[in-house]
Amino acid sequence: MAAAIALSERGRGRTAPNPNVGCVIVKHGRVVGRGWTQPGGRPHAEAVALEQAGASALGATAYVTLEPCAHHGARGPACADLLVAARPARVVAAITDPDPRTAGQGFARLRAAGIAVTEGILVEPARRAMAGFLTRQTLGRPHVTLKLATSLDGKIALPSGESRWITGPEARAHAHLERARADAILVGRGTHDADTPRLDVRLPGLEDRAPARLLLSRSFAAQASAEHPALITEMLLGGGGGGYLVLSAPDQITALPRTDHVLVEGGAGVASSFLAADLVDRLLLYRAPILIGEGRAAIGDIGLGQLSEAHGRWALTDTRTFGIDPLEIYERRR
Ligand code: AOF
Ligand code: ZN
Numbered sequence: 001m002a003a004a005i006a007l008s009e010r011g012r013g014r015t016a017p018n019p020n021v022g023c024v025i026v027k028h029g030r031v032v033g034r035g036w037t038q039p040g041g042r043p044h045a046e047a048v049a050l051e052q053a054g055a056s057a058l059g060a061t062a063y064v065t066l067e068p069c070a071h072h073g074a075r076g077p078a079c080a081d082l083l084v085a086a087r088p089a090r091v092v093a094a095i096t097d098p099d100p101r102t103a104g105q106g107f108a109r110l111r112a113a114g115i116a117v118t119e120g121i122l123v124e125p126a127r128r129a130m131a132g133f134l135t136r137q138t139l140g141r142p143h144v145t146l147k148l149a150t151s152l153d154g155k156i157a158l159p160s161g162e163s164r165w166i167t168g169p170e171a172r173a174h175a176h177l178e179r180a181r182a183d184a185i186l187v188g189r190g191t192h193d194a195d196t197p198r199l200d201v202r203l204p205g206l207e208d209r210a211p212a213r214l215l216l217s218r219s220f221a222a223q224a225s226a227e228h229p230a231l232i233t234e235m236l237l238g239g240g241g242g243g244y245l246v247l248s249a250p251d252q253i254t255a256l257p258r259t260d261h262v263l264v265e266g267g268a269g270v271a272s273s274f275l276a277a278d279l280v281d282r283l284l285l286y287r288a289p290i291l292i293g294e295g296r297a298a299i300g301d302i303g304l305g306q307l308s309e310a311h312g313r314w315a316l317t318d319t320r321t322f323g324i325d326p327l328e329i330y331e332r333r334r
Contacts, residue, residue: 001094001122004063007036007045008129012181013211014039016142016260019066019097019133021045025053025088027060044069046079050086057086065094065126067119070109071101080109090116094126098137128317132183132260135281141254144279145182146264146271147175148298149286155295156267161194163296170323171286173203178284180206182263184256186214186247188270197265212259215244216270250277272300283314283330286322 001024008022018041025033033056035048043051046068050057068079068091083091091110096119097103107117127134135143149167150156157163165172179185180201187197192215201209247253250273253262264274274280304310318329 001063001065001092002125003031003034004045004065005094005122005125005129007034008065008126009181011037011039011045012129012132013183013209013261015041016132016183016258017041017136019130021064021066021130023049023062023064025049025057025060025062027053027056032056032060042073042075044076044079047076047082050082053086057088060088061090061092062088063092063121065129067093067095067097067102067104068106068110069097069099069102070105071099078106078109080106083110083115084113088115090118092118092121094120094122098134131281136260141251141279142183142256142259142262143281144253144262144264144274145178145282145284146274146280147178147266147284147286148271149175149288150298151288151290151292151295153291153293153295154298155292156298157296158292159294159296161296166290167286167288167325168323171288171325171327174322174327175284175286176201176203177206178263179211180209182211182261183259184212184214184245184253184262186216186253186262186264186270188267189215189217189220190269191266192217192244194267199265211263212256213244214253214256214262215246216248216250216273217246218248220246250274250279253279268296268298268300271298272302275299275302278332281332283328283332285328285330286325287328288325 004022004024008020011020015037018037021037023035023045024031033049033053035045037045046064062083068083070078070080072078097106110117131143151166185199199213201207264270313333314330315333316328317331320327
């Protein structure tokens, strides 16, 4: 199942509004098929893995990160039916599909066909891997990751504004991998004007990833929507070499099509407005072992009244080190 979850990560950021699912088929201790949800959402993970396994799927065990779908879509058959036809002896799944077209019916169809089903394996890691789909299903909006790269004392720049670079190349490369796993990347007007970030994925083999670029700017959005009265306005800005969708408020991410994972990158104004609106689900805190002292804080006012409101909100779920920079990952407790 851990291998299936790792495979599912390959689809993350490219399958919305479909979940990024992973599947591994094992026969006599050997992997005979591997699959993950393909860009655009189809083929599904099981279809890819079963195609690879061919006749070897007979009597095998299929590990899948989400309950196989039970609906005959216009875009392909139900994975539960594909499995029933291929006749594995057993299907092991992480979580139930909340989509009402499946919601337990996938498992029921497998069991009715005499296939053994085990549910609930590695639930938390699987949930994390498809957090975008699950957040869309439960909260009706994309899953939001806020990335911060700070000094030990929580600063992102000198008083002069100098900020290149706080963290080292290894941490920055990992941040690019996070971009590859997002459907959209968001920055504020200040960051856009100061850094003209390219917001692309500069990693070997992943250059084809092109997450949508979002700009949060109240004044810009007002100006743009006077010209084009749409909720979200597409604009071509100088620098960065491409188009942005301009949002006037954080909660407009809810209306973005085909966007289940949003990565919020900077700066302090954007971080503060997403935190104040309680729209951050996951915090990536890269913390360079340097002290800046007087400087620009990573986060401004987030509307906190009392200290008691701050406690209990965040849980540390992972720590890693890139080069000399530790990364802490926190999740919002809801
Ligand atoms: C699976 N395996 O790899 C994925 C599944 O638009 P469709 O027809 O592709 O269906 C989308 C739904 O299928 C989606 O809401 C979710 O319930 C399921 N996604 N299911 O068996 C997969 N990506
Ligand atoms: Zn399916």
